[in-house]
Amino acid sequence: MRGVNEMSAVRLGKGDVAGFLEGLLADWTVVAPVMHDGIVSFRAITSGTEADLDYSNSAQSPKGVVLPQVETLLSCPCSSPEGEDVVEHTPEPGRVVLFGVRPCDARGIGFLDRVFGEGANGDNYYASRRESLLVVSLGCSHPLATCFCTTTGGGPFSTEGSDLIMAEHGDEYIVFAVTENGATFLSRHGLSKAAESAVQAVLSAAETSVAEMQPRVGLSILKGSLDGSFDAAAWNTLTEKCVGCGVCTYVCPTCHCFDIVDEVSGGSRVRNRIWDSCQFPCFTRQASGFDPRPTYRERYRQRFMHKFSFCTDRYGTPGCVGCGRCVTECPVNLDIRRIMAFFSEKRGEE
């Protein structure tokens, strides 16, 4: 676990989690994994017992905490003259703790920070949600067969994007501070110090678990191969089964494309920012009717190349954290790992 403060690690008994969260609810909005109708999702809890940390991963990534699927940017009453009484809806989320996310999803938020949070293009709406957010991740003692976080530069105990990281140890969690904010948070909540033996045990277990997940492909090999493969005929057959839905993009922790729509709703004219997907026919269709990405082939290629080539060029990191959601949720089992393997191997052949 890179960058954690071993000395200040504390323990949180599994049986004490509900009570701990209950205590937080007075001052914090707590977003945690909740099991509902057989589906795990991240939502704001109203009682500590709602959180269910015994989960593999949520159906949808928790990116909605910083990038809601629908977010009103501006509104004005229908009754006002045009251009008057416009209200800007800067979010005021208060203090929010995102509790028990998997390290891949925490990395996902770390990735979104690069897109929305930095430089001259920093996004106010994103920033005001992000600034008040504390990310407490939960290391993966049992990664799934669909997980490939180590392939994309992360790992089951990656600390990127987390303020705190928890690791399972018997009937307790050992909690490590990663950031200054995390350390401050810990110091305020009077949890007892973890036993040195427990700390060493989880650190070495974490190392073993990382070592067990060998990267499936080399990212730089993949990128090198992709950069010469934009027009490869192989895209035709690789993507043929794609039905063009938006599942992969909507469950993804790093996909962040959005559209801005004006709607009349509930007595107001509202300008909403909504998630959009590069897999949808309307995403690139131009006013003339021309569409530079007319079929599933170009659209799938766009998503894949965006993740493993364009993002690397722009942000120095791939736009994929290897959570495996698109692998499990794709209605036709179009497995992104197979495409990665194909292009990695292809380079050797040419």
Next chain:
Amino acid sequence: MNAQAPGGMENRSVEWEPRIIAFLCNWCSYAGADLAGVGRLQYPSNVRIIRVPCSGRISPFFILSAFQKGADGVIVSGCHPGDCHYISGNYSARRKFALLKGLLDHIGIEEGRLHFTWISASEGGRFADVMGSVTETVRALGPVRQMVGPGVRT
């Protein structure tokens, strides 16, 4: 339906009046409404008429959109069976309406919100009667709560 129409609940005062959208076919029902007017028959001012060429022109979209934008009730009226200006528009429409009505009832939308009827060009009296009874039915249900658009999202 812009300035005052799609109101949130907060806009509804104690003197709430139902807003009812009436889709009327051009040839029979709209002429029936005209006849009611010419004959100076009273019918509730809650009814907002939208003229369509034929009841066969009605898409379920129109009806769902009306509810989403805040209509408390919707009534669709066409020519009596056999009298359609386009021969069979109302017959085709009737099949669609049966399915829509059945589906909305099934998911628990209040039954008195949506009405279908036939009114001919000569039935000014019937037009006024039906509009009156529909208005009273909707009034008894109170302001629409289901299917209304979402409003501002933060």
Next chain:
Amino acid sequence: MSRTGLTERIREEAARLLADGTVDVVIGFEQGSLPLRATPCFARDAADAGRLVWNAFCGNNLSRYIRRFDKRVGIVVKGCDTRSIVELIKENQVQRDNLVIIGVPCDGMVDEGILQGLCKGREILSVEEGDGVLVVTDAGRTMRIPRDECLHQGCRVCTQRNPVIHDILAGEPVQEQPGDTYRDVAGFAAAPPDARWARITGEMDRCIRCYACRDACPLCYCANCFVDATMPQWVGKSVGGSDTLSFHLMRSLHLAGRCVECGACERACPMGVDIRTLHRKVSSDVAGLFGYKPGMSLSEPAPLSRFEPDDPEDFMTGGSPCAE
């Protein structure tokens, strides 16, 4: 016939059709990348044909793909899939002459959600199909589960397990199940309206508007879906409100008299939204009011393209026409 028998038969037929040039491609299934998944396969030569499989997880409705080809296409299909092909032919979306239909009598497809529920969150490592049982191995243990207990909801009330139309029948026809009585529809309707509304809106709240239901559906082929239209915009883009419900209501009405209840939409949904309740109601009304069951005949006209003078109208206000 055993499942392996079916797999071999499908491979043989596909290889033959490809070798003699009858078709350019055979759309079938191959083993997916996960234990509970078969995945669509587009076989173009004998080697590809050797990858084709048939098992309990061939749930996708492959007729979704046939509109993409203007050439001769072979397709491996279940009973429900042939029903959607019938509708596609009737709607002039595909030419019967371009299709070589390899029909597979089906005894229902397995719902991976049910298996996952039985394994209580433990990851399923492998599934093997025995005679009427599934041998499921998860991280903790191995279980033998009767196959019939794991079938999709739709497969349990399916009345057309054998292909309606086919050129090649892979395997002996299976026994059809008794007629559909729409008991589930009546059961839902028995609840008070408020409870039904709460149930439906609860389901809609989970929808993320990814349109997987639409895109997996063989009959949702509109080039421009109403939900994408902007002039006029029929449905807002929001989630968790009446816009989502409107989308699903409109979609189920648009499929009225066309939906063959293959369940592709439900299987595709990543959030487990119950879309079925809506489609089942419309199907039961189409059957009850107009006596039509989609996909059963190439000659019977679609119920919404015709009418009877005495169609039911007891749902109307003001009763029957004035006696004049």
